[in-house]
Amino acid sequence: MKAPRPRTTLASLCLGLAVLAVQGPARAQSEPYKVFDTRPVFTEGPFLSALSDTSVSVVWMTDAPSHAKVVLRDGDTVREFEPQVDGLVPVGQRHVVTLEGLTPGKRYSYEAVATRVVRLKPYWPDKGLSSSSAPAVFTTFSPQQKRVSFSVVTDTHEDTARITRLMKMVDWAGSDALLHLGDAFHWIDSEEQLWAKWLRPTVAALGPGKPLLFARGNHELRGAYARQLAGYVPTPEGSYYYARSMGPVHLLVLDTGEDKADDTNVYARLNRTVPYREAELAWLRAHAASSTHLASAPFRVVAMHQGDWGWLPDNGVAWTALANQARVDLVIAGHDHAFSYHPPDQTHAYHRLILGQDQLARIDATARELTVRILSDQGALVHALIIPARD
Secondary structure (H helix, E strand, O other): OOOOOOOOOOHHHHHHHHHHHHOOOOOOOOOOEEOOOOOOOOOEEEEEOOOOOOOOEEEEEEEEEEEEEEEEEOOOEEEEEEEOOEEOOOOOOEEEEOOOOOOOEEEEEEEEEEEEEEEOOOOOEEEEEEOOOOOEEEOOOOOOOOOOOEEEEOOOOOOOOHHHHHHHHOOOOHEEEEEEOOOOOOOOOOOOHHHHHHHHHHHHOOOOOOEEHHHHHHHHHHOOOOOHHHOOOOOOOOOOHHHHHHHHEEEEEEOOOOOOOOHHHHHOOOOOHHHHHHHHHHHHHHHHHHHHHHHHHOEEEEEEEEEOOOOOOOHHHHHHHHHOOOOOEEEEOOOOOOOEEEEEOOOOEEEEEEEEEEEEEEEEEEOOOOEEEEEEEEOOOOEEEEOOOOO
């Protein structure tokens, strides 16, 4: 039986107005619930995660429990995106709002909005006021864009000085995105570690308008908080592997899992990466067979953490064969903490480039060529690679 709704009487209305007068004015009391004069404070973000041609996830944190939405503007058109999970509006301090149905290659303005929830009672929850981020702009990727440029780092391993050095080297005005190839951590134990040792210095450089793309590393599978990581670097697809149509580049971001077998004693039988990687390979096969952009794009790039596809029962033979079949041009990875380059050979028909730990890669592509420049954290050129479009 539902609880009876409280009756509003003249006496209760007067009492409510008196309470609000003591608390200070909040706003016109049109709601039938209490609205207190308290606002949430943005403590982290907002930033853009896993931007695509038609969607993006917006992430931020507040100092107090709140519910969230994003106000999106396209000229005179205004849309609001408010999440729900199983019919309930999420209330918390971490906020993820996914914007979908966007137009490829379109410039948008957005504001993140959080509304304080003072007390989440079963009936008549107490609310507060709203806070908004400053307006920020972003542009969705497009299969039709003429050129694309993005910067790549890897294996930052909680070294905030390293992150700061590398972020200062990025040409943000000329970059469409930042791609991190994993192992941002040694292991993950807490939310504060997530922000302090990686996201906070990274987002400070990204700002609210440049997107972060992330390929999970093997160290991100370890630690008490590893299972919560996806909530801080979400994708609209809801998985760590996905594809992006970026003009002349079809980008495949893959998850290479762990570097040891599931039954290795140090994992205490808590890993099940074999079925996970089988599902990922099935997705990649289906995508390679159905994606028109992959078939038509001048270049196909695979970004992942381990250049040998990670630990797999077949040592990655099936993955290499599929990459060859899909006419992948470049695989860029990390994991080894040192630079190496492997040209196409009889085993792999693609260029394989391993980015070092204190290095920054800049990838630029047009319809005619793809250029990769590897710089040390001191700005010295480590390697330059030019891949012409195939006939």
